Every structure is written in C-alpha cells, then in structure tokens.
Amino acid sequence: MATTAQGLSEEELVRRIQRGDEAAFDSLMELCGPRVYNIAYRMVGNHEDAEDMAQEAFVRMYRAIPKFDWRASFTTWMYRIITNACLDELNRRQRRPALLNDVAANENFDMENMPHSGPQPEEYALTRERQHELQRALNTLPDKHRMLVLLYDIQGLSYQQISSALGMNLGTVKSRLNRARIALRESISQFREQLVENTSLSNQEES
Amino acid sequence: MTAGHIEELYSDYLDGTLAAAESERVEEHLRSCGQCAAELAALRELTADLRELPQLPLPASFNVGVRERLRLTHPIPLFSWRNPTFSGAIAALLLLGVFIALQHQPAPHMAQLSPVAKGSAISPQAGNNSGINSILNMPDMHPDELPPIATSKANIMRILRTNYHYKGDGSVISANIYAGLPPAMPGTDIAALNNEPPPKYTVATSMATLLSDNSNVSLSHPMPADSNMIVSKGSGGWGGGPALLAEYDGVGIPAPTGGDPILGTPIYASPAGNQPGAYGATISSPYSAGTQRLTNGILIAKIQADPAPGNNIMLQFKGVSAGTFDASIIDAAGKARDVNAQKIKLSGAPTQNIILNVAEEDEASTIRFAINSGLKTNNFYLFVPGKNSMNAASTGHAANAKEANMANTLAQLAQDSGMYVLCPADFVEDDSKDTIVPVADINAVKSFATQRRYRIDKTAQFYNVSSIGE
Numbered sequence: 250m251a252t253t254a255q256g257l258s259e260e261e262l263v264r265r266i267q268r269g270d271e272a273a274f275d276s277l278m279e280l281c282g283p284r285v286y287n288i289a290y291r292m293v294g295n296h297e298d299a300e301d302m303a304q305e306a307f308v309r310m311y312r313a314i315p316k317f318d319w320r321a322s323f324t325t326w327m328y329r330i331i332t333n334a335c336l337d338e339l340n341r342r343q344r345r346p347a348l349l350n351d352v353a354a355n356e357n358f359d360m361e362n363m364p365h366s367g368p369q370p371e372e373y374a375l376t377r378e379r380q381h382e383l384q385r386a387l388n389t390l391p392d393k394h395r396m397l398v399l400l401y402d403i404q405g406l407s408y409q410q411i412s413s414a415l416g417m418n419l420g421t422v423k424s425r426l427n428r429a430r431i432a433l434r435e436s437i438s439q440f441r442e443q444l445v446e447n448t449s450l451s452n453q454e455e456s
Numbered sequence: 457m458t459a460g461h462i463e464e465l466y467s468d469y470l471d472g473t474l475a476a477a478e479s480e481r482v483e484e485h486l487r488s489c490g491q492c493a494a495e496l497a498a499l500r501e502l503t504a505d506l507r508e509l510p511q512l513p514l515p516a517s518f519n520v521g522v523r524e525r526l527r528l529t530h531p532i533p534l535f536s537w538r539n540p541t542f543s544g545a546i547a548a549l550l551l552l553g554v555f556i557a558l559q560h561q562p563a564p565h566m567a568q569l570s571p572v573a574k575g576s577a578i579s580p581q582a583g584n585n586s587g588i589n590s591i592l593n594m595p596d597m598h599p600d601e602l603p604p605i606a607t608s609k610a611n612i613m614r615i616l617r618t619n620y621h622y623k624g625d626g627s628v629i630s631a632n633i634y635a636g637l638p639p640a641m642p643g644t645d646i647a648a649l650n651n652e653p654p655p656k657y658t659v660a661t662s663m664a665t666l667l668s669d670n671s672n673v674s675l676s677h678p679m680p681a682d683s684n685m686i687v688s689k690g691s692g693g694w695g696g697g698p699a700l701l702a703e704y705d706g707v708g709i710p711a712p713t714g715g716d717p718i719l720g721t722p723i724y725a726s727p728a729g730n731q732p733g734a735y736g737a738t739i740s741s742p743y744s745a746g747t748q749r750l751t752n753g754i755l756i757a758k759i760q761a762d763p764a765p766g767n768n769i770m771l772q773f774k775g776v777s778a779g780t781f782d783a784s785i786i787d788a789a790g791k792a793r794d795v796n797a798q799k800i801k802l803s804g805a806p807t808q809n810i811i812l813n814v815a816e817e818d819e820a821s822t823i824r825f826a827i828n829s830g831l832k833t834n835n836f837y838l839f840v841p842g843k844n845s846m847n848a849a850s851t852g853h854a855a856n857a858k859e860a861n862m863a864n865t866l867a868q869l870a871q872d873s874g875m876y877v878l879c880p881a882d883f884v885e886d887d888s889k890d891t892i893v894p895v896a897d898i899n900a901v902k903s904f905a906t907q908r909r910y911r912i913d914k915t916a917q918f919y920n921v922s923s924i925g926e
Contacts, residue, residue, distance in 0.1 A: 303518070308522060308525045383506060431463065
C-alpha cells in the first residue's frame with residue numbers, strides 16, 4: 250500500500266479530508282495523482298487531454314469524498330471515479346483519442362521524462378517504437394475495452410477490483426478483457442503488415 | 457478441446473484463472489494447435505509489454521490546476537434568482553421550489569390533521585403585497601442549507617396538481633388539487649384522494665408488479681391536458697439512450713408483460729438483464745411512448761444508485777419550438793449544480809435529442825428539468841415530502857388557520873400518496889367545474905412556503921384574493 254512521505258495511506262488521507270482537512274486533499278493528489286494521470290494518458294494518448302481528464306477526476310473525487318461511505322474500498326471507488334471521468338469526457342467530446350499522428354506529435358516518452366522513482370532508463374525493455382505501437386493499438390480499442398486493458402494489464406488491478414470499479418460482472422470483465430487483448434494483438438499485426446507493405450512500396454518506387 | 461480453437465480461454469489461461477484440469481486441457485490443445493499456440497504466445501508478449509509501459513510522472517502544475525478547477529466550478533445554487541444561470545425559462549417557471557428532508561425531519565409527535573374539507577368555498581381575504589415582499593426579500597439559501605432530498609425507495613414520487621382559477625381582476629376564485637400521476641401505489645383511489653376524478657390514472661397491474669419489487673419509480677411530472685411538449689422514450693432508455701433514471705437496487709425486476717396502458721412498458725436499460733452493478737436501470741416513465749404531452753413543468757428523475765461509466769440521459773423532444781430549458785442535478789446532500797454548464801437549447805427541429813451527462817458521483821442524485829414550453833402564465837411548485845410531512849406541515853403552524861389548512865391539505869395528500877407531493881399551479885382561466893378545496897388562499901401558500909424556508913423566484917406573481925364566488 251502506497252503511503253505519503255509522512256506514512257499516510259490513501260484511506261487515512263480520505264478520512265482526514267472527510268474531517269475537513271483541506272491539505273490532505275493535496276497529499277491525496279500527490280499520492281494517487283500519478284496513477285490517475287497515467288490511466289488518463291493511456292486513455293487519450295496525449296498529455297494535454299490526459300491532464301485535463303485527470304484533473305477532472307480529482308474534482309469529482311473532491312466533491313464525492315464527503316459522501317464516500319467506506320462500503321467499498323477507497324481504491325476501488327477511486328478507480329470508478331477515474332474511469333467514469335475519463336469515459337464521460339471521451340463521450341462528451343465525442344471523439345476518438347488521438348491516433349498515431351497525434352501520439353507522435355505529442356510524443357513525450359522521452360527518457361528524461363521518466364519518473365525518478367521508477368526503473369532506470371536502461372532497465373526499460375521497451376523501445377520507444379514498441380511503446381508507440383502499443384499506445385497506437387490501445388487507441389484503436391473501444392473506450393471501455395481500452396479501460397479494461399489499462400486497469401488489468403497496466404495498473405494491475407484484479408478482475409474483482411475491475412468488476413467493482415466498472416460495475417460489470419466478473420464474467421463480462423473476463424470476456425471483454427479477452428476480446429480487448431485479441432483486438433490489440435490484431436491491431437499490432439495490422440500495423441506491422443502495413444509497415445511491411447509501405448516499406449516494399451517505397452522500395453519499389455526507389456527501384 | 458482439440459477440435460476448433462480456444463479463443464475464449466486465452467485470457468483465463470494467461471492470467472492463471474483456470475482450474476487445473478481445464479488448464480491441462482488447454483495445454484493439450486496447444487500441443488496440437490499451432491494457431492492457438494502462436495496466438496497465445498503473442499498475447500503473452502503483449503501483456504508483458506503492457507506491464508512494461510513506463511509510468512509517467514504527474515505534471516508539475518497538476519495540483520494547482522485541480523484547485524483552480526474547484527474554485528471555478530463551485531456548485532451553483534439552485535433556484536437562486538440572483539444567479540443569471542437561472543434567469544429566463546426557469547425564472548418564468550419557478551415560483552416556489554421546495555425541498556424538505558424526509559428522514560432528517562424531527563418528528564416530535566404525530567399531529568392531528570384536520571380532515572381535508574372538500575367542496576367548500578374559499579374564504580375571502582383582502583389582499584396586499586406585504587406577504588410577497590417579505591418572501592422575495594428572503595435571503596437566498598445556499599444549496600448547502602437545503603436539506604437532503606429523501607432517497608428512500610419508499611418515496612416514489614407522485615405529483616399533485618393544483619389549479620387556481622382566477623377572474624380577470626386577478627382574484628382567485630377557486631382552486632382544486634388533484635392527483636396528476638402516476639398511480640404510485642396499487643389500490644390507490646386517486647379520485648377519493650382529491651375529489652376530482654382523474655379517470656386516466658388508475659393503478660395498472662404492470663405498475664403494481666413493478667412496485668411490488670420495491671423498485672423506485674423515479675420519474676414524475678405534471679401532466680396537464682393542454683400541452684405541446686412531448687417527451688418520448690424508445691428502446692434502451694428514455695428517449696433511446698442508455699438513460700439511468702431510476703434507482704436500481706441490483707434486483708432483477710421482471711418486465712410486465714404487455715405494458716401498461718397508461719405508463720407504457722417500463723424500459724429496461726440493462727443489456728444484460730439488470731445485472732447487479734451493470735447497466736441495470738429500471739426506467740419507469742409515466743409516459744406512453746411518444747404520446748404523452750407535457751407543458752410547463754418540472755421533470756424529476758432520480759439517478760440510479762450506481763451509474764455505470766459513460767451513462768447519459770437522453771431526452772427526446774418532439775414538436776417543441778426553439779427555446780431553452782434548465783436542468784440541474786441535486787445530489788444526495790442537497791447540493792445543486794447544472795447538468796450541462798449551460799442552458800439546454802432546443803433548436804426547434806421536429807425531433808430534438810438532448811444528452812445530459814451524468815457522472816458517477818451523481819449517484820442517488822435527483823435531476824430536475826425545468827421546462828418552459830411557452831407558458832402564458834406563472835406557475836409555482838411545492839414539494840412536500842410524504843410520510844413525515846404531516847409533522848413538518850402541521851407542527852407549529854397552527855396559528856394561522858388557513859396556513860394550517862393548506863399545510864394539512866398538502867400533508868394529507870402527501871400522506872395519502874405516501875410520497876412527495878408536487879403541486880404546480882397554473883394561474884389560468886379555467887371554467888371547469890372542479891371541486892373547490894379550501895386551500896387556495898395564496899397568502900397561505902406564501903406563509904407556508906416562508907415558514908418552511910422555501911424559496912420563491914423573483915418573478916413570482918401572486919394574486920390577491922379580493923373576492924369570492926362566481
């Protein structure tokens with residue numbers, strides 16, 4: 250369980266917020282912000298919209314925390330709010346997340362942007378190309394399917410947690426996740442086939 | 457297992473959630489099926505790589521940005537006539553908006569209610585404007601001050617309509633209160649309730665079925681006869697969208713067969729049969745599909761307990777001219793905010809769809825739509841809670857007999873209906889021979905509202921009672 254520098258857990262922070270401790274909300278943003286932001290980023294594929302969505306999620310949390318009744322775990326509840334904020338925002342804008350070109354234009358996967366707390370750059374197994382490819386494939390998924398992959402494969406939530414967060418039954422979570430992964434895999438194959446085609450085309454032109 | 461492919465088991469196998477025996481069968485299949493084996497290998501690589509995606513740090517300005525948003529989006533007080541958001545249509549519509557807490561009202565004792573006298577005339581009263589002025593000078597109540605709206609399942613809403621008839625000189629000469637809809641409780645004798653026969657509204661079997669499941673009928677509206685607005689509903693939601701207008705308790709509610717002649721077939725928005733926590737929303741609307749008309753009024757919808765991601769409410773308007781209306785969400789704590797940051801605009805097209813965004817934190821909130829479809833007159837709305845309203849209405853207000861009578865009448869109606877009572881009153885000329893109920897002294901209404909801390913819109917116009925009888 251992640252805690253703040255003062256050793257405070259999410260739950261403790263939420264209790265403090267509920268008691269009217271405004272500063273605790275800042276601590277909560279510090280503690281949970283990266284998770285929220287990364288989900289938003291993977292949902293939209295660019296930093297500007299991700300920040301927008303993640304901030305909206307915290308606005309919603311701020312409003313909803315006074316009503317949070319501890320029947321669900323805070324983490325699950327938080328994921329639900331994040332999810333809804335992202336999906337609502339995507340719905341509202343009625344547009345697909347940034348596609349390849351936007352991702353490339355907004356590319357910020359530079360090594361200097363890597364979090365200090367995370368693994369060191371040389372430990373990254375993934376090349377930038379592979380990261381692009383994954384993000385681009387993610388962007389082709391329907392919003393809700395993309396969210397499932399984010400929560401399970403990237404955020405590491407359990408089926409049960411996702412079920413609670415998304416309000417889906419367990420079977421639906423599993424079957425949709427399965428479909429989403431297969432679709433992701435197919436997208437990647439298509440990208441690669443296109444790449445091969447484009448390369449051979451350009452080779453033909455050159456010859 | 458060796459025949460065909462095992463596509464549907466890929467994730468379970470990868471995630472190790474298969475039982476040992478099943479897992480072995482998958483492996484057996486993989487040994488003989490190169491396609492599945494290759495697919496699984498690709499998926500394994502994919503999921504491994506997804507886990508390796510770098511975590512991005514929070515932008516430096518993040519917290520400041522959230523604080524700024526909170527500052528800018530402070531909830532807007534509802535019904536505040538000082539707030540420009542609520543000028544225009546809603547201002548023309550609302551004279552009184554009242555919310556009383558149900559569960560949180562102290563109930564010192566059950567006061568004796570005087571029986572609602574019916575068929576008697578209104579006492580004459582010389583009018584003056586002091587009452588209205590004092591009401592209009594009431595300080596605005598911040599939504600924080602509003603008591604919470606009861607969200608109990610028992611509080612199925614119904615609406616009672618009050619008509620005040622007045623002469624050309626502005627004097628109210630008669631009034632009637634009648635139950636509008638819906639037939640909320642099986643066996644309710646609405647005609648006896650208000651002494652006016654509204655034969656259209658009877659309890660139907662399907663509704664009874666619905667209610668016996670403790671579902672929450674949550675959409676109500678006044679349904680005047682002279683209307684020009686249609687709210688229609690289609691498959692999958694109110695108006696066809698994935699609407700969530702009902703509190704949903706996770707219990708599957710069987711669809712009434714055949715539909716209700718008055719209420720139409722309740723809509724089941726759940727694509728998977730009202731699964732707990734899924735899109736399960738039972739939507740019951742008093743409207744028959746596409747046929748019921750609504751003129752001025754307020755629609756009240758309660759959002760289900762746990763809205764699923766991405767849910768919206770779609771309203772479809774047909775035959776409505778261009779205009780605007782307001783929609784607000786009042787959360788369980790009584791706080792109000794706009795649903796869509798601005799007035800909802802109707803273009804005047806023959807069919808107009810309006811999407812209202814509903815957020816997760818709006819669970820158990822109430823949505824109010826104030827709809828102005830070309831009102832000629834003023835209206836007011838009283839919300840009075842059922843059940844405890846007897847206490848609320850009749851305790852401590854006996855000094856003013858008329859007020860008490862008003863309160864009692866409303867309370868009686870609330871009590872009889874077991875729910876909220878919404879009384880929109882049209883100040884319209886009406887030659888109908890409606891039964892007179894002696895509660896129409898508008899000053900009593902005002903006093904009642906004042907004492908209950910109801911707010912009155914700035915544009916309210918009250919008519920003084922200066923004469924009586926035809």
